[in-house]
Amino acid sequence: MKLSVIIPCYNEIKNVPLILKKVEEVVLIKSMKREIIIIDDGSTDGSKEYIKNKVSNKIKKIYHKKNRGKGAALRTGIKYATGDIILFQDADLELNPQEYNKLILPIINGDYDVVYGSRFLNQHKASSIAHLLGNLFLTFATRVLYGADITDMETCYKIFKKEIIQNINLNSDDFNIEPEITAKILKMGIKIKEISITYNPRSTKEGKKMKWRYGLGAIWTLLYWRLKN
Numbered sequence: 001m002k003l004s005v006i007i008p009c010y011n012e013i014k015n016v017p018l019i020l021k022k023v024e025e026v027v028l029i030k031s032m033k034r035e036i037i038i039i040d041d042g043s044t045d046g047s048k049e050y051i052k053n054k055v056s057n058k059i060k061k062i063y064h065k066k067n068r069g070k071g072a073a074l075r076t077g078i079k080y081a082t083g084d085i086i087l088f089q090d091a092d093l094e095l096n097p098q099e100y101n102k103l104i105l106p107i108i109n110g111d112y113d114v115v116y117g118s119r120f121l122n123q124h125k126a127s128s129i130a131h132l133l134g135n136l137f138l139t140f141a142t143r144v145l146y147g148a149d150i151t152d153m154e155t156c157y158k159i160f161k162k163e164i165i166q167n168i169n170l171n172s173d174d175f176n177i178e179p180e181i182t183a184k185i186l187k188m189g190i191k192i193k194e195i196s197i198t199y200n201p202r203s204t205k206e207g208k209k210m211k212w213r214y215g216l217g218a219i220w221t222l223l224y225w226r227l228k229n
Contacts, residue, residue, distance in 0.1 A: 001030070001032050001033070001083075001084045001085065001108065002032065002033040002034065002035060002082065002083040002084050002085075003028060003032050003033070003034050003035070003083050003084075003085045003086075003087060003100070003104060004034075004035050004037060004077075004081035004082060004083030004085070004086045004087065004162075005023055005034065005035070005036045005037065005087050005089050005097075005100075006037050006039070006074060006077030006078065006081060006086060006087065006088050006089065007019065007020075007023070007036065007037065007038040007039070007077075007089045007090070007091050008039050008041055008070050008073030008074055008077065008088075008090070008091065009038055009039060009040050009041060009043060009047055009051070009073070009091040010040075010041040010042065010043055010047070010067060010070070010073070010091075011043045011044060011045040011047060012043070012045075012047055012091040012092060013043070013045045013046045013047045013050060015091055015092050015093055016038075016047055016050055016051065016055075016091055017050070017054075018093060019089070019091050019092070019093060019097075020036070020038070020055060020059070022093075022096075022097045022098075023036055023089060023097045024036070025097075026097050026098060026100050026101075028100065028101065028104075029101045029104075029105065029108070030108060032104075032108075033083075034083075035060060035081070035082060035083055036058075036059045036060065037059070037060040037062065037077045037080055037081060038051055038055070038059060038060070038061055038062070038091075039062045039063075039064065039073040039074075039076050039077050040061075040062070040063045040064065041064045041067050041068055041069070041070070041072065041073040042064045042065065042066040042067035042068065043067075048063060051063075060080060062076055062077070062080060064076070068173050069172075069173040069174035069175070069177075070174060070175055070177060071170070071172035071173045071174050071175065071176060071177030071180070072173040072174075074088060074170075074177055075170050075173075075177070078165055078166060078170075081162065081166070083162060084161070084162050085104050085107050085108070085159060085160070085161060085162065086159070086160050086161075086162055086165050086166075087100065087103070087104065087157070087158075087159045087160075088156055088157065088158045088159075089156070089157075090156045093200065094156070094199060094200055094201055095117070095156055095157055095197060095198070095199065095200075096197070096198050096200075099117065099157075099197050099198065102195055103115050103117055103157060103159050103195055103197070104159060106193050106195075107159065107160075107161055111193070112191065112192075112193040113160065113161040113163075113164050113190055114158075114159070114160050114161070114164060114185055114190055114191075114192050114193065115158075115159040115160075115192070115193045115194070115195060116150065116152060116155050116157065116158055116159070116192050116193070116194050116195075117152075117155050117156075117157030117158075117159075117194075117195055117196075117197035118150075118151045118152040118155060118194040118195065118196055118197065119135075119152050119155060119197060119199040120135075120136070120139070120151040120152045121151055121152075121194060121195075121196035122196045122198075131201070134215045135152070135153075135154050137215070138153055138154055138179065138215060138218050138219070138222075139151060139152060139153045139154070141219060141222055142179070142182060142183075142186075142222060145183075145222055145223070145226045146182075146183065146186040146187070146222075146226065147186075148182075148186050148192065150182075150192055150194055151194060152194065153178065153179065153182050154178050154179075154218075155197075157197055158178075158181065164185070164190065165181075168181070168184050168185075168188075170184075172221065174214075174217070175214050175217070175218070176214075176217050176218060176220075176221045178218070179218045179221040179222045179225075180221050180225060183221065183222055183225035183226065184225060187225065187226075
């Protein structure tokens, strides 16, 4: 089996070298093969040049000519992924790649087709009260609208059996990709397995890109796909 790690990147020059190193250092269970796909989404801070000139050609490198959004970068990565299991990894350092094995094991064993790494199954510090409350509210809305027993809809660590995610028609270019994926997974009747993960949030000053207005778009996305036939 093979794991595809998809890394969307936009203006992450400070973090790209270390996150790639961390992902490459992971020793996967059961002799799994691995491919890493990094998508530079029109960076202007030197990330693109670093990826192009310094990153090994063993890593798949894809470039968007202009910034299109996280959703667009993930959709590009999904298109080029060849692994049996597909995992999303943000280019920041908020999550720990050493937790891959426990996240992919339920899919390897054939128990689940989709796994989310939950930041809320255990206590963790938040980047801000606003971000914490926003995440909790969006997860609550997902539970109400879709009858889903999940604790962290917005998690970056979303892991899929290839056939599941590659057969979903995704539309969002921006951060609304997160609720869109979750909505469509749940409408298909697929149960999401959650596993606790560690979380080291960064602040807006440190480069966190999530803005409060995104929550409005996420709510609209959840409602739209709930009501759409």
